[in-house]
Amino acid sequence: MSFLRPLLVSLAAASLCNCDKTPVQTQGGGKPLVVATTTMIADMVREIGGEDIELAALMGPGVDPHLYKPSAEDAQKLGTAKAIFYNGLMLEGRMSELLDRLAAQGRAVHAVTSKMPAASLLQSDDGSHHPDPHVWGDAKLWTSAIEVVVEGLGAVIPGKKAVFAERGSRLKADYLALHEWALAESAKIPAERRILITSHDAFNYFGRAYGFQVVGVQGISTVSEAGLADVAKTVDFIKSKQVKAIFVESSVPHATIERIAKDSGAKIGGELFSDALGTPGETVVIDGQSYDCGTYPGMLRSNVSSIVKALN
Numbered sequence: 001m002s003f004l005r006p007l008l009v010s011l012a013a014a015s016l017c018n019c020d021k022t023p024v025q026t027q028g029g030g031k032p033l034v035v036a037t038t039t040m041i042a043d044m045v046r047e048i049g050g051e052d053i054e055l056a057a058l059m060g061p062g063v064d065p066h067l068y069k070p071s072a073e074d075a076q077k078l079g080t081a082k083a084i085f086y087n088g089l090m091l092e093g094r095m096s097e098l099l100d101r102l103a104a105q106g107r108a109v110h111a112v113t114s115k116m117p118a119a120s121l122l123q124s125d126d127g128s129h130h131p132d133p134h135v136w137g138d139a140k141l142w143t144s145a146i147e148v149v150v151e152g153l154g155a156v157i158p159g160k161k162a163v164f165a166e167r168g169s170r171l172k173a174d175y176l177a178l179h180e181w182a183l184a185e186s187a188k189i190p191a192e193r194r195i196l197i198t199s200h201d202a203f204n205y206f207g208r209a210y211g212f213q214v215v216g217v218q219g220i221s222t223v224s225e226a227g228l229a230d231v232a233k234t235v236d237f238i239k240s241k242q243v244k245a246i247f248v249e250s251s252v253p254h255a256t257i258e259r260i261a262k263d264s265g266a267k268i269g270g271e272l273f274s275d276a277l278g279t280p281g282e283t284v285v286i287d288g289q290s291y292d293c294g295t296y297p298g299m300l301r302s303n304v305s306s307i308v309k310a311l312n
């Protein structure tokens with residue numbers, strides 16, 4: 001596959017990224033290199049692949065996948081990876097062309113959403129023709145991504161298929177327990193107060209799973225910024241529903257939500273992790289409980305706890 005590398009590098013060089021949050025590359029040890037795009041996917045691949053793979057996560061904490069452009073270094077990793085896991089459903093909007101090209105060349109490129117039944121996917125209401133990509137908001141739905149990773153890694157190291165399957169089923173049990181916990185916690189908020197207002201529409205699956213009406217000021221992607229009309233509409237909505245708290249997101253600039261809080265009188269209920277996890281090992285403490293938001297379960301628990309605390 002080495003003939004692909006110059007092509008990939010030149011492809012990515014045309015759209016170089018200025019991101020200052022590029023994660024540390026891990027290479028070597030003779031283990032197969034596996035690439036994951038978002039932090040949520042990287043956490044899953046790390047849990048299932050464990051010590052048997054060399055994992056490279058392209059997007060770091062706080063990085064917005066809608067806007068992420070692959071760097072030349074990313075293209076090199078993608079060019080040598082034995083398997084590539086990405087979200088799909090146009091989440092990685094600016095990487096789509098490169099990922100499609102790699103898939104067309106017969107590379108092991110896996111969209112982790114590929115096994116989700118069409119009926120389980122929400123449509124975007126912004127006129128785009130692809131489903132809402134923020135599927136990890138529903139821990140139960142997110143378990144179907146595990147199957148894709150287990151199979152994909154099994155194809156890379158056939159001798160470890162059983163090991164990956166075992167780790168996958170343990171992870172599935174964890175996610176299902178997390179789902180039950182999130183249901184029980186959300187139920188502590190009276191139904192009429194379960195209104196979740198955030199910067200962009202990243203929480204529609206979360207809202208469907210855990211019983212929240214969700215309002216994202218900016219729509220489904222962060223590519224277009226919120227206009228004055230969106231801000232005014234949200235302020236009116238908050239006043240009419242007497243919403244007590246609204247939320248900023250870790251991967252989206254806070255200005256719009258701060259403006260809305262000021263104009264509406266709602267307080268900012270905390271920072272939610274929408275499209276990226278936090279920094280591994282860095283904990284968030286809410287009501288005496290600490291959460292490692294660098295992991296998917298820690299991130300979801302932190303989000304639910306912030307929301308329950310602010311809206312209850």
Ligand SMILES: [Zn+2]
Pocket residue numbers: 066134200201202220221222274275
């Ligand atoms: Zn998003």
